[in-house]
Amino acid sequence: xxxxxxxxxxxxxxxxxxxxxxxxxxxxxxxxxxxxxxxxxxxxxxxxxxxxxxxxxxxxxxxxxxxxxxxxxxxxxxxxxxxxxxxxxxxxxxxxxxxxxxxxxxxxxxxxxxxxxxxxxxxxxxxxxxxxxxxxxxxxxxxxxxxxxxxxxxxxxxxxxxxxxxxxxxxxxxxxxxxxxxxxxxxxxxxxxxxxxxxxxxxxxxxxxxx
Numbered sequence: 001x002x003x004x005x006x007x008x009x010x011x012x013x014x015x016x017x018x019x020x021x022x023x024x025x026x027x028x029x030x031x032x033x034x035x036x037x038x039x040x041x042x043x044x045x046x047x048x049x050x051x052x053x054x055x056x057x058x059x060x061x062x063x064x065x066x067x068x069x070x071x072x073x074x075x076x077x078x079x080x081x082x083x084x085x086x087x088x089x090x091x092x093x094x095x096x097x098x099x100x101x102x103x104x105x106x107x108x109x110x111x112x113x114x115x116x117x118x119x120x121x122x123x124x125x126x127x128x129x130x131x132x133x134x135x136x137x138x139x140x141x142x143x144x145x146x147x148x149x150x151x152x153x154x155x156x157x158x159x160x161x162x163x164x165x166x167x168x169x170x171x172x173x174x175x176x177x178x179x180x181x182x183x184x185x186x187x188x189x190x191x192x193x194x195x196x197x198x199x200x201x202x203x204x205x206x207x208x209x210x211x
Contacts, residue, residue, distance in 0.1 A: 031113035037157045040119055041150050044126070048147030055140025062144045069148025076129075076149075077156050078199035081192040109184050110164055116157040126150065156195040163194070182207035 052062050089095050105111070129149065133142040162168070163177040175197065183191030191207040193200045200206040 030118060032116055032118045033113065034116050034158070034161050036119060037116050037122065037154055040123070041126070041154055045147045045151050045154075048143045048150070052140050052144035052147065055143060057140065057144065065141060065144035066148035066151065069145040069150075070152040070155075071148075072145070073149045073152025073156070074193070074196045075199060077152070077195060078192050078203070081194070082205070086188065086192075112165065116161055122153075126153075152195070159195045179207050182209075186210075 049062060049066070052065065057065070087094075130142075130146055133146045133149070136142075137145055159176060160180075162173070163180045168174050168177050176194070179191045179197055179200070180194055186207060190205045191197075191200060192205055197206060
């Protein structure tokens with residue numbers, strides 16, 4: 001009887017949603033229903049593509065720039081996860097910040113309300129990236145590029161939710177889920193890509209199967 005009870009206890013711990021702050025107000029903003037990113041950002045993607053078309057781009061140009069934006073997202077996703085989410089501070093404040101940003105997800109990876117990025121974080125970050133895109137590429141090119149970037153972000157958020165709460169049937173889905181579970185439960189120094197393994201291959205951080 002001991003083993004089933006221990007297994008249930010561990011499963012429950014992985015799915016727990018503990019308080020991050022003493023303030024209920026702050027805790028409210030640390031959790032988010034998985035539908036919220038789509039509600040907030042799908043209109044942004046549509047608006048960016050419309051602005052790109054209004055700026056004179058044809059369908060093929062919009063598709064090409066949007067795909068480039070998705071590519072930029074995959075690289076951003078990899079380095080954000082590797083350098084920011086897995087930053088290892090050497091002081092109490094830094095450790096607390098690391099726990100709030102990502103440590104709690106590794107302690108409770110199946111918390112359904114902390115698997116997509118809260119708008120309180122995502123919206124300011126998106127605004128900064130939008131500014132960076134306009135400065136780097138100018139308008140109207142920045143519009144479809146940023147639209148693709150945000151589409152890539154949404155793909156990341158929902159891939160992350162999916163691999164934690166569903167069992168994929170496609171080969172790609174199975175590979176992404178295995179890679180992410182190895183990141184969580186085998187070695188967190190590998191498998192920084194969630195929506196795509198491409199940069200883990202490039203930078204040699206693909207999770208290794210035990211021999």
